[in-house]
Amino acid sequence: MIRIREGDQEFILTIDEFERRARRGELSPFADVCIPALTGERFVQARELSLFASLYDPRRVLFRHHFHLGRYPVLTGAVALACVALFLWTRHLGDGVVTREALLDLGAKARARIVDEGELWRLLVANLLHRDVTHLAFNLFALLNIGTVLEGVYRRGDYLLLLVVGGLSTMAVSTFASGPVTVGASGMIFACLGAGVVFGLRFSDLLPTRYRVYFGVVVVGYAATMFYLGLQRATTDNWGHGGGLLAGLVMGGVLVPRLMRLRQATEPRALALRPWVVCAALTVGMLALGPLLPRLLVSFRPYRLNTFGIVLERPSTWSKGPDPLGFIAFGNGVDALASIACDRAAQRVRLDDAARRFVDRELNSLARAGHISGLEVGEPVTDTVGAPPGTVPARRVAFSFLGSDGPFDARAWIFVRGDTECAFVLAHRATATARSKELLEEVRARVRLVENKSQRDATNAALNRPDSVKAQLDLALAHQAAGDLPAARRAFDAAKAAMAHERGWEGRVPVGRARL
Helix, strand or coil: CEEEEECCEEEEECHHHHHHHHHCCCCCCCCEEECHHHHCCCCEEHHHCHHHHHHCCHHHHHHHHHCCCCCCCHHHHHHHHHHHHHHHHHHHHCCCCCCHHHHHHHCCEEHHHHHHCCCCCHHHHHHHCCCCHHHHHHHHHHHHHHHHHHHHHCCHHHHHHHHHHHHHHHHHHHHHHCCCEECCCHHHHHHHHHHHHHHHHHCCCCCCHHHHHHHHHHHHHHHHHHHHHHHCCCCCCHHHHHHHHHHHHHHHHHCCCHHHCCCCCCCCHHHHHHHHHHHHHHHHHHHHHHHHHHHHHCCEEEEEECCCCEEEEEECCCEEEECCCCCEEEECCCCEEEEEEEEECCCCCCHHHHHHHHHHHHHHHHHHHCCCEEEEECCCEEEEECCCCCCEEEEEEEEEEEECCEEEEEEEEEEEECCEEEEEEEEECCCCCHHHHHHHHHHHHCCEECCCHHHHHHHHHHHHCCCCHHHHHHHHHHHHHCCCHHHHHHHHHHHHHHCCCCCCCCCHHHHHHHHC
8 A cells, every 4th residue: 555645635545546646647746655665664755756757747747737629720720711712613613513524623533633644632632622512511510620629639730740641541542442533521530530539548547527528429429420421322432531530540649749748848849840841741752753653553454355355455543334335344434434345246247337337226326315415426437456466457436425424535446357246435525634545545556356265165175186077167167257267267177187087077168168
């Protein structure tokens, strides 16, 4: 047991109570203490005991006695004003409404712009943009509530660092895991909530009761409710919210409250400027890394249509989805996409007929059904498709249309391989950037025509049974159906040679060769 004398009072504490009260600053360094195991029957001042010195921190006493949230929220107000100003400017650019194009022009998060073009500055600016009045009002309400609190907890430089790291983490996670276009300050709000939760846990023993309830119950409940509501809406960027929340939890464990930082009357200028320097370094580093990002992250991945023997290589940052024509498509989610569709014909197809069918059955039928409007189609032009040596003749058809999400300019290459006719389409918006158009051209240059699944299966069978007339004949027919006539002739010749060892095929092989 430990005996304590303060003034005229004397009381007894257990070792756990002594440590707790010393840590919380509830024992004066000048109180007389008797610990029989250390001092015998003598009383000494608490400050003379190494045990007390290891537990007592004057900053915690200062924090406990002077903590309050009445500080004027300069930075929070500045961020809120920036959100309002950008929202008004966005509406001005959209002639009174917030348009997708206006948001993209001002800095909305878009994977195509950030990764393909290296515009990393969007990771910060996107946090200040909003898509409508409700979105803006809800985020400002939350920011002014939790942001004002944390600006009172931390130094303004530390609070700015929290907002910057939270905003960057939100949009970075969203870039690779969420939808193509995202805006809003909710990620920074979740960063503040995460930091508030950790702050409440770290300093719960020092906080006054009302603040302990606020950080331990209100903030936790508010964060959980906001995240749950986000999960209920398909349009909510929950990945971004998660990135902001995680950043806030980490920063809450790193940042030190301003009242806990004071070791002397005034803080050295170098320490006071450190968070501002870190924010500036993050911003400059982000801008410097931007031009290098396309080289580091953009590569081309093959997508194989094995049934038709076509390999379509697309940028690794593009995602698969339907296009306005209903084809299989890969796009950057903003202003460019590449799509392809193939179909088998009942009889041999002429290239010009295939081009006319594409215009009549695909484009005009979509326009008549109301799926697209404003359709304008140019005359077919002779061209080719496929990287050498698999190049085949094609007809290029230029057209434009108005889809459900805006106008597009497009080109289609119609080509024929045996009994299969295909349409390869590149489409982009009128506002597409030069980089998006450049990637579309590279996609076109990388289209490869290879053996289809039937050809590969027949080739394997012929290799396993080189003297089988049936295997060679099946291989010839597979090549013929794919339009590879030289390979079909060679297979027919191999089948004819195999007839010397296998009877019963005298009629079928010559007839097939003659049809070819």
